[in-house]
Amino acid sequence: xxxxxxxxxxxxxxxxxxxxxxxxxxxxxxxxxxxxxxxxxxxxxxxxxxxxxxxxxxxxxxxxxxxxxxxxxxxxxxxxxxxxxxxxxxxxxxxxxxxxxxxxxxxxxxxxxxxxxxxxxxxxxxxxxxxxxxxxxxxxxxxxxxxxxxxxxxxxxxxxxxxxxxxxxxxxxxxxxxxxxxxxxxxxxxxxxxxxxxxxxxxxxxxxxxxxxxxxxxxxxxxxxxxxxxxxxxxxxxxxxxxxxxxxxxxxxxxxxxxxxxxxxxxxxxxx
Numbered sequence: 001x002x003x004x005x006x007x008x009x010x011x012x013x014x015x016x017x018x019x020x021x022x023x024x025x026x027x028x029x030x031x032x033x034x035x036x037x038x039x040x041x042x043x044x045x046x047x048x049x050x051x052x053x054x055x056x057x058x059x060x061x062x063x064x065x066x067x068x069x070x071x072x073x074x075x076x077x078x079x080x081x082x083x084x085x086x087x088x089x090x091x092x093x094x095x096x097x098x099x100x101x102x103x104x105x106x107x108x109x110x111x112x113x114x115x116x117x118x119x120x121x122x123x124x125x126x127x128x129x130x131x132x133x134x135x136x137x138x139x140x141x142x143x144x145x146x147x148x149x150x151x152x153x154x155x156x157x158x159x160x161x162x163x164x165x166x167x168x169x170x171x172x173x174x175x176x177x178x179x180x181x182x183x184x185x186x187x188x189x190x191x192x193x194x195x196x197x198x199x200x201x202x203x204x205x206x207x208x209x210x211x212x213x214x215x216x217x218x219x220x221x222x223x224x225x226x227x228x229x230x231x232x233x234x235x236x237x238x239x240x241x242x243x244x245x246x247x248x249x250x251x252x253x254x255x256x257x258x259x260x261x262x263x264x265x266x267x268x269x270x271x272x
Contacts, residue, residue: 003047003068005260010071011253014041017074018246025234033118033195034232035079036239042075081186084117084233086225092155093129095119096230097214099222101180102197104211105135109144113209115181117230118195123147133194140177140213147174158223160214179211180221 018039028034046067055062086096095103102115114135121137124130129137129145136144140160147154151164151174160178163171183189188202201207215223 002260002263003070004256007069007071008253008256008260010044010073011256012250014039014072014074015246015250015253017077019243019250021077022239022243022246025239026236029232029234029236031118031195031232032120032229033084033116034234035081035084035117036232036234038078038080040075040078041072044070044073046070079187079189079191080233082233084231086228087231088228090227092226093121093123094227094229095121095156095178096225096228097180097222098225099220100186101182101214101221102186104138104142104179104181104209105131105196106138106144107135109136112198113138113142113211114192114196114198115183115189115209116194116196120229127151138179138211140179140211142179142211145176145178147176156224156226158215158225160224177213178224180214180216180224181209181211182219182221 021037021039025036028036046069049066049068050063052065053060053063083099096119097103097117102117103119104113105116106113116131118131121129121131124134127147127149129147131137139145145162147162147164152167153165154174155163155165155171156178157163157173160180162174162176162178164174165171183199183203184205185203188200189197190200192198199207199209204210212219212221214221
């Protein structure tokens with residue numbers, strides 16, 4: 001069979017994966033804290049028709065190798081952790097990290113910990129700070145945040161400290177600070193759905209998750225902005241452009257398969 005047919009098949013598979021990623025990006029264009037993905041390609045091992053001949057000074061020149069490529073494969077599907085645009089909500093429990101770092105949430109006290117950039121938090125009936133799925137938002141000490149019943153109003157400072165405000169407008173800092181975790185390689189995090197990420201050994205050394213404080217110059221975590229949310233970083237202009245490229249690439253590779261099929265048909269028709 002013709003090598004070009006298998007190259008065309010690999011190209012169609014690659015561009016189909018690219019379209020899948022683009023479709024997911026566009027579907028999450030309004031998802032809070034979503035980070036867009038991209039597909040990178042690499043060529044498959046080439047088949048050598050002849051090897052390299054070294055030059056001999058004064059006698060003969062060198063000859064390059066003759067190689068035929070065997071198609072394309074997906075090199076990586078990267079998650080682009082550039083910051084998204086800020087949306088002002090004026091809700092005290094809506095938080096945005098202005099810089100690097102992730103909020104840490106857990107489904108239960110002492111349970112598995114997940115990272116997220118989606119800061120649309122709320123207070124539940126037990127005055128616990130939770131995300132939209134009911135997971136506990138962890139403090140800098142790694143514990144769930146539960147406000148005292150005497151706190152009727154509060155604000156959150158840039159370092160994550162929850163400040164209670166009494167009826168006279170007197171502000172008193174509480175013992176709670178919103179925890180923020182720094183990740184060395186955010187692209188190494190594993191998506192688990194719900195705008196959550198799981199720590200992996202390629203994100204932090206040995207997969208360790210250390211919860212610290214916001215606006216920490218030593219670790220490089222950015223300050224927390226209360227009353228704002230970080231929106232998706234998906235650029236629709238770029239996504240639609242990449243969609244056109246992927247569509248044309250898919251069509252071109254399908255034409256390669258069609259042309260290869262016509263050649264094979266001509267070979268079959270040699271004997272009539």
